Structure formats: structure tokens, C-alpha cells
Amino acid sequence: MRFFALITILAIFGCSDNTRNGSLSTSPTNEDLMTPPVKDIHSYAEPSQAIMQHLVWQAEVNFDSSRITAKASIQVAMDPKAEFVMLDTKNLIIDSVSTGTAGNESATDFSMGKPDDLLGSALKISLSPDTEWIHVYYRTTEGAEALQWLNPQQTAGKQQPFLFTQSQAILARSWIPLQDSPGIRFTYEATVKVPNQLLALMSAENPQQKNEQGIYHFKMEQPIPAYLMALAVGDIKFQSLGPRSGVYAEEGLIEKAAYEFGELEDMISIAEELYGPYQWDRYDLIVLPPSFPFGGMENPRLTFATPTILAGDRSLTSLVAHELAHSWSGNLVTNATWEDFWLNEGFTVYFEHRIMEALSGKDYSEMLALLSLQDLRAEVEEMVQQKNAGDTHLKLDLKNRNPDDGMTSIAYDKGYYFLRWLEERSGRVIWDQFLVNYFEENAFRSMSTEQFLHYLKKNLIEKQHINIYLDELEEWIYQSGLPDNLPVPVSSKFELVDAALNSWANNGTLPDSELWSTHEWLHFIRKLPKDLDSASVTALDASYDFTHSGNAEIQAAWFEKAISYNYRPAYPAMAEFLKRVGRRKFLTPLYKALVRTESGKEFALEVYKEARPNYHFVSANSIDDILNYE
Numbered sequence: 001m002r003f004f005a006l007i008t009i010l011a012i013f014g015c016s017d018n019t020r021n022g023s024l025s026t027s028p029t030n031e032d033l034m035t036p037p038v039k040d041i042h043s044y045a046e047p048s049q050a051i052m053q054h055l056v057w058q059a060e061v062n063f064d065s066s067r068i069t070a071k072a073s074i075q076v077a078m079d080p081k082a083e084f085v086m087l088d089t090k091n092l093i094i095d096s097v098s099t100g101t102a103g104n105e106s107a108t109d110f111s112m113g114k115p116d117d118l119l120g121s122a123l124k125i126s127l128s129p130d131t132e133w134i135h136v137y138y139r140t141t142e143g144a145e146a147l148q149w150l151n152p153q154q155t156a157g158k159q160q161p162f163l164f165t166q167s168q169a170i171l172a173r174s175w176i177p178l179q180d181s182p183g184i185r186f187t188y189e190a191t192v193k194v195p196n197q198l199l200a201l202m203s204a205e206n207p208q209q210k211n212e213q214g215i216y217h218f219k220m221e222q223p224i225p226a227y228l229m230a231l232a233v234g235d236i237k238f239q240s241l242g243p244r245s246g247v248y249a250e251e252g253l254i255e256k257a258a259y260e261f262g263e264l265e266d267m268i269s270i271a272e273e274l275y276g277p278y279q280w281d282r283y284d285l286i287v288l289p290p291s292f293p294f295g296g297m298e299n300p301r302l303t304f305a306t307p308t309i310l311a312g313d314r315s316l317t318s319l320v321a322h323e324l325a326h327s328w329s330g331n332l333v334t335n336a337t338w339e340d341f342w343l344n345e346g347f348t349v350y351f352e353h354r355i356m357e358a359l360s361g362k363d364y365s366e367m368l369a370l371l372s373l374q375d376l377r378a379e380v381e382e383m384v385q386q387k388n389a390g391d392t393h394l395k396l397d398l399k400n401r402n403p404d405d406g407m408t409s410i411a412y413d414k415g416y417y418f419l420r421w422l423e424e425r426s427g428r429v430i431w432d433q434f435l436v437n438y439f440e441e442n443a444f445r446s447m448s449t450e451q452f453l454h455y456l457k458k459n460l461i462e463k464q465h466i467n468i469y470l471d472e473l474e475e476w477i478y479q480s481g482l483p484d485n486l487p488v489p490v491s492s493k494f495e496l497v498d499a500a501l502n503s504w505a506n507n508g509t510l511p512d513s514e515l516w517s518t519h520e521w522l523h524f525i526r527k528l529p530k531d532l533d534s535a536s537v538t539a540l541d542a543s544y545d546f547t548h549s550g551n552a553e554i555q556a557a558w559f560e561k562a563i564s565y566n567y568r569p570a571y572p573a574m575a576e577f578l579k580r581v582g583r584r585k586f587l588t589p590l591y592k593a594l595v596r597t598e599s600g601k602e603f604a605l606e607v608y609k610e611a612r613p614n615y616h617f618v619s620a621n622s623i624d625d626i627l628n629y630e
């Protein structure tokens with residue numbers, strides 16, 4: 001058994017992190033290949049002692065007490081000399097811990113470390129040389145930050161409660177005791193009991209309909225990191241979209257969702273043509289209630305999505321391309337630590353734009369690229385102003401910080417532009433072949449920034465004789481701001497929008513409301529002059545009714561402008577929006593804009609008091625900071 005375990009450890013650890021300090025010249029030695037992953041500063045796990053390989057999770061979901069009661073059985077591979085295994089927990093009540101095989105368990109010693117606000121408590125479990133399985137009996141508490149329990153009023157159907165999880169970055173430990181580090185992968189199976197009128201789904205092989213017992217079985221046979229553990233429970237229906245894809249949603253939303261995601265099978269085929277086979281069998285989506293804090297979360301086999309992308313015209317489905325792309329970048333090749341987050345997100349934005357280019361043309365994808373550049377420049381400027389220039393590095397320093405701090409447009413958009421720059425320097429054919437090999441050779445492994453640079457140097461720059469210099473790479477990755485050689489896209493569609501803005505300024509003619517797509521309108525709104533008299537603002541809103549747009553992106557962009565113009569007629573709709581929608585990307589800029597004035601801050605606090613119970617922890621945590629809310 002131990003022999004097996006050691007072999008597995010070597011296979012899991014694969015390549016090393018020996019080039020951590022930005023030196024690109026050293027090749028891994030055999031010794032490096034036996035080195036465990038770098039110690040993850042956001043996890044108590046000590047993988048060099050014992051590493052989890054498989055999880056059997058048996059759980060009961062109780063909506064009356066907002067609690068999950070569960071047994072987590074964890075199969076470990078251990079160093080022969082290891083005396084304990086370390087797991088991450090946060091705000092869990094541990095009832096008992098045992099070791100041994102099912103039916104033959106015996107209690108074992110364990111201790112809980114001092115709780116840390118960010119990291120939670122280490123659960124240290126004693127091992128004997130022949131331990132293979134450990135079993136943790138536990139309950140979640142109100143402090144389960146990953147879980148959001150919704151009452152029926154907070155759902156579309158208003159009849160049944162709903163539960164969903166958001167584990168990224170380090171919240172999985174608040175509902176399952178495990179090794180919560182992106183560098184550690186495991187397979188899992190689960191049995192989950194829920195009230196029998198509800199359906200349970202996980203990031204795994206999923207049921208497509210309810211059963212009378214309310215007991216569901218799950219299996220995830222491909223190894224995943226803890227942040228991809230996911231659960232949703234609600235009055236959920238399924239509709240097939242194609243041979244290997246479908247959508248789950250509450251009944252009232254399912255038709256709308258099925259229409260919106262009608263291009264999904266095409267997207268999967270395009271993605272495979274670009275960068276190799278889809279490795280997770282099925283790809284399904286679930287549309288969650290509006291309090292879901294993100295646009296989407298790439299939980300394997302089952303992307304979690306916000307209903308704010310249901311625009312009715314498929315105009316916001318690049319988000320689906322993004323989550324689908326994560327099936328390669330992120331889920332297959334995973335950032336080794338949260339300081340390497342750009343490897344997940346920069347690759348995914350790049351891949352997303354390539355899918356959208358193939359699906360809707362370059363005209364379309366260049367609009368996405370330009371909007372991303374606008375976000376990027378604004379964020380860099382804000383960081384530099386706030387003297388956080390270090391956060392504009394692709395490789396982050398998150399020591400003693402929440403990994404959430406790294407979820408900025410640097411990882412996404414600067415990461416995207418770095419890869420676009422590499423494409424331009426290498427030529428698309430060579431670059432695409434490099435990426436196909438990259439995903440294939442590193443599948444189901446983690447990747448640090450330095451490992452990536454090493455791989456890039458060896459397999460692209462040297463092998464293909466590409467003129468890229470190390471100091472250029474280092475500038476992109478380890479230096480502040482944006483390099484001068486940043487590629488700048490040109491969009492003829494946005495040039496027409498700019499011309500329309502000019503002619504409105506010069507002769508008062510507004511463009512035809514039927515003329516443009518969502519992205520052109522977003523560009524139009526973003527480019528509105530800083531100062532606009534109230535008659536012009538009123539005229540704009542009278543022509544297009546941005547205030548009541550059915551498109552959440554347009555509404556959010558407009559509300560931000562409305563705040564800066566102090567355009568009060570938009571405020572009631574904005575208050576309704578802030579109370580209904582929990583997507584952090586929309587909330588943050590609006591609350592930030594509101595607190596700039598005394599009256600705005602008063603309004604924000606009033607709205608927030610009512611809205612906060614509807615937000616997931618990750619959104620509430622960010623907005624608390626903006627409003628100094630206690």
C-alpha cells in the first residue's frame with residue numbers, strides 16, 4: 001500500500017517549482033521532480049506528509065436549520081514517516097474523527113488549530129503507518145462562507161428554498177474539511193439527501209430529474225482541486241441542448257435559458273477544434289438565482305451562471321464561452337497557488353475571445369477585446385493612484401492577504417493581452433499548436449508562473465526560434481503597469497460609435513436605437529462625456545430608456561453614469577437592481593461611485609441595509625469594505 005502511495009505522490013507532483021524567482025534558465029532536475037508542490041500560503045495542508053486522493057462525501061442538507069450534516073471520508077497517500085495529516089476547515093463543528101475502512105472504523109486523535117479570520121482552523125489528524133482512510137463527522141455552521149441559503153422569496157418560483165455554494169478561492173473548507181489548495185487534486189463521490197421536492201446537483205456526473213426519496217448520488221472521476229467542489233439544491237428542471245450539453249434552471253426560467261444558450265454545442269466543437277478534446281464528458285449549465293456573486297463559476301461538468309446573462313438576444317453569452325474555456329485553462333491546467341491566478345483567468349479570457357471570434361467573427365471579438373482594455377486601463381490607473389502598483393503584476397504577492405484581492409482585471413485582462421502579445425510575436429499557427437500541446441502535456445496538473453515560463457521558453461521560444469526576450473517576459477509578469485508593446489485592437493464598429501457620439505455633440509442627432517448590439521451600446525455609455533447637463537441626460541434616457549433596460553450589463557453601465565450625473569430619476573430602478581442582483585462585478589463600481597458624495601453614501605447605506613441579506617458572503621465582504629459597514 002505504501003509503495004502505491006509513494007508512486008502516486010511522484011505522479012501527482014510531476015514537475016517542480018525550481019524557477020520561482022523569475023530565473024528562466026534552469027531545467028528541473030530529478031531531485032526537483034520529487035519535490036512536493038510549493039507550500040501554499042492559503043492552506044494548512046502539508047502535502048509532503050500526506051495528500052488527499054479521493055473523497056467520499058455523505059451529506060444531508062437541512063433547510064430548516066440552514067445546516068449540512070456530513071461525513072467526509074478521505075483516502076490519503078502518505079509519506080511512510082508521516083504522523084499526521086493536515087486538513088483545512090473554517091467554522092465547522094467537528095463531532096468525531098476515525099480511521100479505518102468502512103464498517104471497521106476506530107476513533108483517532110485530532111486537534112483543531114487556532115482559528116484565523118481568513119484561513120480558518122487547521123484540523124490535525126493523527127495517522128498510523130497503515131492508515132489509508134480518515135473519516136470526519138461534522139456539521140456546517142452559520143459561518144459557512146461558501147454556502148448561500150435562499151428563502152423561497154429569493155428564488156424565481158417563490159415556492160421552494162434554494163442552496164448554492166461558491167468555493168473559489170478558499171471557501172470549500174467552510175463546508176467540507178479537505179486540503180483546500182489548488183495544487184492538490186482528488187476524485188470524489190457523494191451521496192446527498194435533500195428535501196424530496198428538491199433536486200441536488202454537484203460538479204460531477206449529475207441526475208437530470210428528481211426522485212421521490214430526495215437522495216442523489218454523484219461521481220467525479222477526474223481529479224479536481226477543492227475550489228471546484230460545488231453543490232446546488234433547489235426546485236430545478238433540466239432541458240437538453242444537445243448530445244452532451246444541457247441547462248438546469250427553475251421552471252420559470254428554463255425556456256429562456258435554453259434559448260439563450262442555443263449556441264452551446266457549437267461553442268464546444270469550436271473549443272475542441274482550437275485546443276483539443278473536451279475532457280469532462282458532459283457540459284451542463286445551471287442558471288442560479290440573481291444573488292449568485294459571479295457571472296459564472298466553472299464548476300466542472302456544471303457551470304454555475306448568473307441569470308443576469310439572460311438578455312433574451314444571446315448577446316451576453318461570451319460568458320458561457322469563458323466558463324467553457326475554463327474546462328481547459330483552470331480546470332485541466334490549474335494555477336498552482338492563488339498568486340498564479342492569471343494562469344487561470346488570462347488564458348481563459350484569451351480562449352473565450354478565440355471561441356467568440358470563430359463563432360461570431362473578428363468584428364465581434366474585437367469589441368470584447370476593447371471593452372476588456374477599457375476595464376484594464378481603468379483598473380491599472382486606480383491601483384497606481386491608490387499606491388497598489390504591486391497588484392498590477394501578473395504574478396501576485398498575496399502573503400497575509402485574501403486571494404480574493406487578486407480577482408481583478410489584471411489577472412483577466414492583462415493576462416489576456418500578454419497572451420495576445422505572445423500570439424502576435426509567434427504567429428497564430430505556431431502559437432495555437434503550442435497551446436494544444438500545453439493543455440495536453442499538463443492536463444490534470446497544476447502550473448506555477450515560473451513553470452509556465454520555463455515551459456514557454458523551452459517549447460515555444462527555443463524550439464520555434466521566436467524572437468522573444470527574457471526581459472520582455474519579465475516586464476509583463478513581474479513589473480507594474482502595462483508594457484509599451486501592449487497590443488491595441490482596432491474595432492471599426494466602435495469607431496462608428498465614436499463618430500455617433502461626435503455628431504450628437506456637434507449637431508444634437510442621437511443614433512437610431514435599433515442600430516447597435518449590446519457591446520456597441522456599452523461602448524457608447526462608457527464614452528459619454530464626463531459632464532453632461534441634465535437636459536441631455538434626460539433626453540438620452542427618454543430615447544433609449546437605459547434606466548429600465550432588460551439587459552443587466554447596459555443597466556449597470558448606465559447607473560454608474562447616472563450616479564456621476566446625479567440623475568435622480570434612475571435611482572429607484574438602481575435601488576431595485578442593487579437589492580435584486582448580487583453579482584459583485586455590478587455591485588462594486590456602483591457602491592464605489594455612490595460613496596464619493598455624502599448624499600450618495602446615505603443612499604448606498606439605506607439600500608445596502610436591505611440588500612445585504614440577499615448577497616453571498618463574497619459580495620457582502622467586498623461591499624462591507626467599500627461602505628465601512630459593520
Ligand SMILES: [Zn+2]
Pocket residue numbers: 322326344345348
Ligand atoms: Zn474565469
